[in-house]
Amino acid sequence: MKLVWSPKRASGAYLDTVKSCGGLNRESSAAELISAMAAGWNAKLIVEAWFSGGATTTSVGLAIAARHSSGRHVCIVQDEKSKIDYIAAMQEYSGVSLPEVVVGEAAEVIETLAGVDFLVVDARCKYYNRVFRVAKLSHLGAVLACKNATQLGINHRIKWVGVLDNATRIVRSVILPVGNGLDIAYISSKGEKLDCQHSSGHRWISHVDPQSGEEHLFRQ
Numbered sequence: 001m002k003l004v005w006s007p008k009r010a011s012g013a014y015l016d017t018v019k020s021c022g023g024l025n026r027e028s029s030a031a032e033l034i035s036a037m038a039a040g041w042n043a044k045l046i047v048e049a050w051f052s053g054g055a056t057t058t059s060v061g062l063a064i065a066a067r068h069s070s071g072r073h074v075c076i077v078q079d080e081k082s083k084i085d086y087i088a089a090m091q092e093y094s095g096v097s098l099p100e101v102v103v104g105e106a107a108e109v110i111e112t113l114a115g116v117d118f119l120v121v122d123a124r125c126k127y128y129n130r131v132f133r134v135a136k137l138s139h140l141g142a143v144l145a146c147k148n149a150t151q152l153g154i155n156h157r158i159k160w161v162g163v164l165d166n167a168t169r170i171v172r173s174v175i176l177p178v179g180n181g182l183d184i185a186y187i188s189s190k191g192e193k194l195d196c197q198h199s200s201g202h203r204w205i206s207h208v209d210p211q212s213g214e215e216h217l218f219r220q
Helices: 008-022 026-040 057-069 080-090 106-112 128-134 196-201
Strands: 045-049 071-076 100-103 114-116 118-122 142-147 170-176 183-189 204-208 215-219
Touching: 008 057, 026 057, 026 118, 026 142, 026 183, 026 215, 045 057, 045 106, 045 114, 057 080, 057 118, 071 080, 071 106, 080 100, 106 128, 114 170, 118 128, 128 142
Parallel strands: 045 071, 045 118, 071 100, 118 142
Antiparallel strands: 142 183, 170 183, 204 215
């Protein structure tokens, strides 16, 4: 993945999410981190699959990230009742823009969206694995995040290699102890060649633009 990291956007989204969510708690800690990642990587198409009845703090964070990155934010909900409940919950947060809310099975709706570069799926959603598999990711790379990864007894990390198709190249993945487990995979850009047998010999070189503050990571 061609990472272009902006500390300014990331910190701005993080702080705005803290303010909007009313401080740190178990659920919002994941929301703030996700918001910072989406904004920091300047995501232009942010998509999330919302679990009906779940908290909306992650959505708040993603809406704020979209504002900082001038991106598009789409939330997929299961049915019309879920849509009504979701919109009502989001409207409780003043100053936060509503995303595009699309009704349908997440695994079907995601196939209609091309160029996804930041995707968040709740592990409690039906067929959450398939949502990741069929997503049409950006050719520049993408970040995939599975929230609540340990809540339903998923005690082991997601086998991303098995979840994603063979053409999708994973740069690296990590599971973080925030919320109820946040499993993240970084996907390479199209055309970036990864040598799995010699990946341990590669290094990441960081260059920070002194004017913009953006950090560029290059794989050597």
